[in-house]
Amino acid sequence: MKTATIIxxxxxxxxxxxxxxxxxxxxxxxxxxxxxxxxSERERLSKYYTYxxxxxxxxxxxxxxxxxxxxxxxxxxxxxxxKDYDYFFLLCNDSIFEEKPIISTLVKEMERHPRVGILSPxxxxxGERKLLKNNDTKYFWYINHVxxxxxxxxxxxxxxxxxxxxxxxxxxxxxxxxxxSDIELVIKGYxxxxxxxITTKVTVSENEDLLYTQFKAMRTDEFQVNRGxxxxxxxxxxxxxxxxxxxxxxxxxxKFFYEHFFEYxxxxxxxKL
Amino acid sequence: xxxLAKFATDRRCTLLGVGPVSKNCVDAAIELSNEYxxxxxxxxxxxxxxxxxxxxxxxxxxxxxSFAEYVIDNDKGGKIILxxxxxxxxxxxxxxxxKLSLRRAMESAKASFEVDINSxxxxxxxxxxxxVHSQRTVDEILERVYELYEFCYRAAQKNGRDLLFExxxxxxxxxxxxxxxxxxxxxxxxxxxxxxxxxRPTFIVAQTGTKVMEMENVGTFDSPFRLRRExxxxxxxxxxxxxxxxxxxxxxxxxxDYLSDESLAWHPKLGIHAVNVAPEFGVTExxxxxxxxxxxxxxxxxxxxxxxSYNSKKWEKWMRSDTTKRTIDRAMIAGxxxxxxPRCVEIKQEAQRRLCGIxxxxxxxxxxxxxxxxxxxLLNLLDYLNKGSA
Numbered sequence: 001m002k003t004a005t006i007i008x009x010x011x012x013x014x015x016x017x018x019x020x021x022x023x024x025x026x027x028x029x030x031x032x033x034x035x036x037x038x039x040s041e042r043e044r045l046s047k048y049y050t051y052x053x054x055x056x057x058x059x060x061x062x063x064x065x066x067x068x069x070x071x072x073x074x075x076x077x078x079x080x081x082x083k084d085y086d087y088f089f090l091l092c093n094d095s096i097f098e099e100k101p102i103i104s105t106l107v108k109e110m111e112r113h114p115r116v117g118i119l120s121p122x123x124x125x126x127g128e129r130k131l132l133k134n135n136d137t138k139y140f141w142y143i144n145h146v147x148x149x150x151x152x153x154x155x156x157x158x159x160x161x162x163x164x165x166x167x168x169x170x171x172x173x174x175x176x177x178x179x180x181s182d183i184e185l186v187i188k189g190y191x192x193x194x195x196x197x198i199t200t201k202v203t204v205s206e207n208e209d210l211l212y213t214q215f216k217a218m219r220t221d222e223f224q225v226n227r228g229x230x231x232x233x234x235x236x237x238x239x240x241x242x243x244x245x246x247x248x249x250x251x252x253x254x255k256f257f258y259e260h261f262f263e264y265x266x267x268x269x270x271x272k273l
Numbered sequence: 274x275x276x277l278a279k280f281a282t283d284r285r286c287t288l289l290g291v292g293p294v295s296k297n298c299v300d301a302a303i304e305l306s307n308e309y310x311x312x313x314x315x316x317x318x319x320x321x322x323x324x325x326x327x328x329x330x331x332x333x334x335x336x337x338x339s340f341a342e343y344v345i346d347n348d349k350g351g352k353i354i355l356x357x358x359x360x361x362x363x364x365x366x367x368x369x370x371x372k373l374s375l376r377r378a379m380e381s382a383k384a385s386f387e388v389d390i391n392s393x394x395x396x397x398x399x400x401x402x403x404x405v406h407s408q409r410t411v412d413e414i415l416e417r418v419y420e421l422y423e424f425c426y427r428a429a430q431k432n433g434r435d436l437l438f439e440x441x442x443x444x445x446x447x448x449x450x451x452x453x454x455x456x457x458x459x460x461x462x463x464x465x466x467x468x469x470x471x472x473r474p475t476f477i478v479a480q481t482g483t484k485v486m487e488m489e490n491v492g493t494f495d496s497p498f499r500l501r502r503e504x505x506x507x508x509x510x511x512x513x514x515x516x517x518x519x520x521x522x523x524x525x526x527x528x529x530d531y532l533s534d535e536s537l538a539w540h541p542k543l544g545i546h547a548v549n550v551a552p553e554f555g556v557t558e559x560x561x562x563x564x565x566x567x568x569x570x571x572x573x574x575x576x577x578x579x580x581x582s583y584n585s586k587k588w589e590k591w592m593r594s595d596t597t598k599r600t601i602d603r604a605m606i607a608g609x610x611x612x613x614x615p616r617c618v619e620i621k622q623e624a625q626r627r628l629c630g631i632x633x634x635x636x637x638x639x640x641x642x643x644x645x646x647x648x649x650x651l652l653n654l655l656d657y658l659n660k661g662s663a
Contacts, residue, residue: 127504130451131512142507144499179497231497247497248539251507273512 003031003103003149004081005089006072010037010062011044011217015207016093020048023097030103031089036072038063044217051075053166062219065092065145066171066178073155073169088150094207095147097121102202106149109137109199115265117154117194118186121147121202128198131273137199139271141190141258142251145182147204151194158188172241177226179234180250187250190257193264197271276312277354277437277475281523287540287652290314290356290525291645292551293321294609295558296333297634299344301641306352311654313645314396315344316358316549319365324388327367327381334613337385341392356396356439357389358549361421363403372405379417383424390428390436396475397425398439411458419465426471439525441478452504455479456516463520476525476547479513482506483528486593488556488606490531514544523547537651550648552591552606554641559608561640563601565633566624574624578617579604585611 005023009016016035023033034050039058053063053071063071069090076082087107102121110119120143122129132138160168167173175181186196220226238244244253262269281288291302293315306313317340323329325336335343344353362378363369365385373381386397401417418440429436440462441455459477466473482493482503499505504512517524523546529537530553540548559582566575582588583600587607592598598606611617625633649655 125501126499127502128508129502130453130504131508140508142505227498246535246539247507248535248543252542255511273508 002085003087003089003107004076004085005031005033005091005103006069007033007035007046007091007093008038008063008065008068008072009035009040009046009049009093011040011219012093013040013044013046016046017048019091019093019095020046022099023091023103026097026099026101027103030101030107032085034072034076036063036068036075038068038071039219061176063166064177066175066181067166067173070169070171070173071166073159074164074166077164077169083152086152088152088155090145090148090150092146092206096205096207097147098203105201106199109197109201110149110151113137113195113197113271115193115195115268116197117151117157117189118143118196119149120145120196120198121149121204122198122200123204123206125205126198129200132198132200135201137197137201137271138273139195139197139258139261139268140273141186141196141254142183143186143196143198145178145185146206148182154189154192154194157192157194158185172237174241175234175237177230177233179230180238180247181234183250183254187254187257190254190261193261195261195268195271276351280312281546284653285541285544286654287545288312288314288547289645289648289652289654290316290358290547290549292358292549292554293317293332293340294551294555295612295641297558297638298554298609298641298645299332299340300347301554301638301645303344303348303353304638305642305645305649307348307350309649309655310350310352311649312352312354313649314354314356314547314549316356316398316551318358318551319360319385323365324385326388327365327385331610331613337388337394338392341389341394345393354396354437355392355394356398356437357386357394358398359400359442360386360389360398361401361403362417363405364400369403369405375404375406378405379420382421386421386425387428390425390432390434394436396437396439398476398478399425400440400442400478402442411454415458415461415465418462419469422462422465422471422474423469436472437476438472438474439476439478440474441476441525452509452512452516455513459516459520459522463522474522476523477517478525478527479517481510481513481526481545483526483532485528485530485552485591487591487596487598487602488531488553490528491593492528495533495536510543510545517546525549534647534651537648540651541653548648548652552609554644555609556605557644558612558637558641559605561637562608562621562633563605565628565631565636569624569628569631571624571627574620577620578608578611581614581616581620582607582611585614587611 035046035048037045037049037052039053039062159170171181189196262272291313293299302313321330321332322337322340329336362382368378368381399418399421484492493506525547526545527549529548530550582604585607587610588603591606
C-alpha cells in the first residue's frame, strides 16, 4: 500500500518544512511526500517543494486549499503517478501531529473500513471528540478538511475525468476559499457509497495562530476579513451550483445521503452517529 | 395537549412561545393567535408574572391570578396556552434576595406553581437548576425535578385539569449542550414518570447554541463557524432531535430572539418542535415608543423615558463584558421592565395628550405584532394562504 502525502504551502517555508520533516521522520518508508507551493513567492518556497503554482493569478491570490490540492493531484495524474498510490494524505500546513507513526495507523484503519473514502484524524479541539471514544472511528456527515486521508478509489469515483485541472480535479475550484466545499466532497462520497469518518486513533491539532499572525506573509486578508469573504463567496457558490440559499440545505443534503448509506450498508450501522 | 399536538402534527411547524414582556405584547399574541387560529404559548417567567402573595411581577403589575384571568377573558378562541417558564426554587428574585434555604425555596416554588395551576395555566416548566447556596450535581437537581413534578401533577389532579410539562434547562450559553448529559437527564425523567405513574413531559429544553446578549443572538446557531471544543450545530441539532425521538418528547429551544430569517426558517425543516422568544419583543416595543416620541418631537418624553429605563439598570444582565453600547441602547434593552412604572405611565399619558390621531398603545401593539408575525411566518405556523397577509 502506498500513500502520497500532499502538503500545501504558501509563503511559510519554516512551518511547512517542520511538517514535512515530522511526517518523514515518523513514517519512514510509508509515504512519498509532495509539497505544493500554492502561489508562494520564490524566496519563500519550502526547501522540499515539489510543485510550484507560479502563474500570475496564483502568485497574486494563492490557490487556497481546494485549488491547491487539486493542483497537486493533477500534477501526479499528468505525470502518470496518480495510480501508484492507494491513499492520498491531503494536509494543510497548519496541521500538527503527534510524534509517532501515523500513516500506517491510517492505512490500517482504511483497511478495516473498506467503504470509507475520507478519513480524518480527530482534533482535541473539536466537539466531535465527545462523540468518539479513544481509538474509535465513526462516520460523520460533516467534517472539515484539515488533514484528510483519502482513498484513491473514492477520488476516482467522483473526480473530473475528461479534463482534470487545478480547478476541478477533486474539489470545485470555483469556490475559491472553499466554504462548504469539504461538505460537498462528503456528500459526493455518500452519494457514491463512500463514507466519511473521523478517527481518534490519530489526532491532529491546527496551529490557528498562523491565520492570525502570518496572514501578511501568506498574502491573505486579516483573519476576520478572510472569514467574511469565505462565507459570502461560499454562499454564492452554493446558490449558483445547487440553488440552495442556506448552509442548512447543504447539511440536509448531506444527512440525506448519510442516512441512505446505512440503508444500503446496515452492517455498518455500528459506526453511525 | 390536544390543541398543540393536533396543530403540530397537521403541519411541519415549530411552535412559538412568546414571553409576556408587556401588556401590549400579551395583547398582540392574543390577537395574532386568534386572527390566524394558531396556538401560541405565553411563557411567563416568575420575574414577569408571579402570584399576589409574592408581590406579582414587573409586567403590568399583574399577579398570576389577574394575568391568567385577563388572558382567559380576552382569548376569545381559546388559542393561547398559558405557560410557566422556568418555575422552580430561587427563580423569583425575592427568593434569591432573601437567600432562602432549600426547603423554603422549594415551598415558595410549590406555592407559585399551585397558584399557576389553580389560575388556569396549561403548561409548567420545571427548572430547579438554580441554587444560590452551592453548585448541585445533576442527580440532586433531578431529585428536585421529581419532587416538583409530582407536586404539580397532584395539584392539577385536585383541580381536575390536564397539565403539560416542560423539563430541562437552557442555562444560556453560547455553546451547545453535552449530549450524554442531556440523554442522562431525559432518560431518568422518563423512567421516573413511568415508575411513578405520571404523564410524560411534553417538552424538554436543550441548549442548541442560542444566546441573547444586548440586542442580538450571539450563539453558534447563526454562526457559520465552529467553536473550539464544541460540537458544530450541524451535528448537535440532529443528534438532539434523534435523542428526543427516541424518548418520544418534543425539543424546545430557548433564547431564540434575534435569530436570522434563514435560521428561523430552518427550524421547522430541521424538526425543532418549539422555541421561546421574549426580550426581542420588549425591545421592539421600546424602539417603537422612542421612535414615536422622536417622530413627533416629543423630546422631553423621550428623555424622561430614557432616563427612567437607563436608571433601572435592568439592562445589566444582558450586556457583554466588553460592551460599547451607549445610554440609549441600554435604555432600549431595559425599556419593557419599566412600562408598568407609574412614571412611565405618566410619560405615556403626557405624550398621548400631545399626539393627534395616534393611539400610542395601538401603535405599539401593532409593532409588536409585526415582530411576532415574523416568527409565526418563518416557523411555518401560518396557513399557506394567509402567509402574505399581515
